[in-house]
Amino acid sequence: MNQDLKNHINEALKKGIRLDGRKKEEYRKIEIRTGVVATAEGSASVKCGDTEVIAGIKLNIGEPYPDSPENGVMMVGSEMLPLSNPEFEGGPPRIDAIEVARVIDRGIREGKTIDTKKLCLKKGELVWMVMIDVLPINHDGNLIDLGGIAALTALKNAKMLEVENDKVVFGKRTKQDLPITSMPLPVTILKIGDNLIVDPTNAEEKVLDARLTVSVLEDDTLCAMQKGGDTSLSIKDINEMIDLAIKKSQEIRKKLQEALAK
């Protein structure tokens, strides 16, 4: 990493200006669309600046985990597609893709977004499995937040499948929604020098000192967090970052509701 460039970004941030002219707490223009994939039970695409993420939901029936026989199963997958950025190569998911998937997963899981009790078909034997895949088409930063928004929108957009003889009838969607009870929005705050910013681009992510992702529920309570970056955070930093995350989650939530109302 070019220290010169980092200093330069930092100097501009001190004056409140980012590389692309945005203010520190300003998101790029966000555009949310639902039902973009015919083969998915639910889907959404989120465009924010040059970043475009697509999320799709697939359902199946399977066995529950032995320690929670009455609960449906959910998982989140992600990959850094080499199609979406020149720096990515093919091969098994890299640690950054695994982190994106796990942080989105944690928010949805701990926010109790899906009422998994309602996804039980036969206790201990058959439950619904909800598989959420989040993939970048064009990766210009902020994949956790935008992937999280896409995943939640896709869940809201999804319809259950028909069941015959304990088996899923693929392609036969019912009118029934998934049991979605909350919308925990992940908001990532980046720390560069002494500055806190939101919705980073690739270039900004490359010079970050630390970051904190906070998943925020409707009532401003938090349900998941992830600290990243090589530098430590002070309690004061964390305090400010959470405040900012809550504030931004409220703004994004409005956009999300507008998109879902369409």
Add this chain to the structure above:
Amino acid sequence: MTDGKLLVKDKDIVVPGEVLASGMGYLPGHGTYRDNDKIIANRLGLLTVDGKVLKTVPLAGRYMPKRNDVIIGKVIDILMSGWRLDTNSPYSAVLPLKDASFSYIAKGADLTRYFELDDYVVVKITSVTSQKLVDVTCKGPGLYKLKGGRIIQVNTHKVPRIIGKKGSMVSLIKKATDCKIIVGQNGITWVNGEPEMEVITVNAIKMIEEQSHISGLTDKVQAYLEKTTGKKIEIKIEE
């Protein structure tokens, strides 16, 4: 010789496989080829009808190193006898010790004192072999290591337009924003100035990049610069 029939117009955007002319009356130039009695485009570009010659000015595509081009390279490796530079092309370049500085660099010296990894350097291409081995020099007027500022990447084919005739377009931007700007032939561009002025500079460059094939561009850029900087710019430039 049979007459040729032109099937497209001058300044049309043409795509690979598009038949540009039939008959033997026209000649294939850059970006086109002859297939029997047809001339066909083999690259996305803007068509130029130059007398009887049909050629295209490319609109996209990566930079290909050319001798005497002044480019901005990025140090990606420190070698025994010099540095390896990324040239924003498929081919990296070598900056040999003897071409790095006017002062003598002893063998075994700490090369990072001159250039470190990730440094950006304005260099001139001294040779390109048929195998695409590229050598560059940092000795000469206007060739040096860049300090501060930021790097943006622009379409290499739009560089002449961004620079303008005799540097007129880039001068216009410099005058309006007081930024230092260096546009490498390889599309790597360095901008250094006040943060808000850098943003205006980058936006103006992007505007030229995206609308380079549209007429009246200079006026548009000037209007944009005047509006955003609040300055009246009083130079008349030719396109």
Add this chain to the structure above:
Amino acid sequence: MSSKYNKRTNDRKFDETRPIEAKAGVIKKADGSAMFRIGKTTAYAAVYGPRELHPKHMQDPKKGLLRCNYNMMPFSAEERVRPGPSRRSKEISMVTQKALLPVVNLEDYPNAVVDVFIELTETDSGSRCAGICAASIALADAGITMKDMVVSISTGIIDHQIVVDLDGEEEHITDLDVADIPIAMVPSTEEITLLQMDGKASKEELLKSIEEAKPVLKKIAETQRKALKEKYKG
């Protein structure tokens, strides 16, 4: 020979494709890119390069390498597709590369690689053909020198009736013989660069189906060109 398949399940004419939509330059990070949609099959393609090829021993000083990668997104089929390469996706990646190779001037890029990544977001048959169509546009969008853009469509023979652009429903007809024939062609020369067949047909039927695909392929070529030109419209 009269066919029992005298009306298509989708009410299309025998030589009618599903609605087609194409767009160039949809992925900003890529050197060239495109989206190609035919019915409910959507392919995205991104081209990166020519760029430096690693490992070095793969470099060829005479010409560049064209590398293609076809992948289905996990939610792009009725049943979730496990991420990562499969035997099927590897084979399709290979035939895609072979389909595109004859048009690309790789001599212009010695020692380098041109990478083509194809991702299917949704599929309803014809995904390799859609991928090839998207890849062609993306290569042209990346400014790669190429003598033409390859076009591709799947034709079919259902109980001796030739139909163009099979969809999933037709492919899964079980009470009649169905042959699925993906074809790719260089429109200016009519050279065939991809030919596969799944199912039974006579030699005459096969050759006839290629003939009948030609006008459709040429129409798709027009759509590809329009997509590229559209990108540069004021």
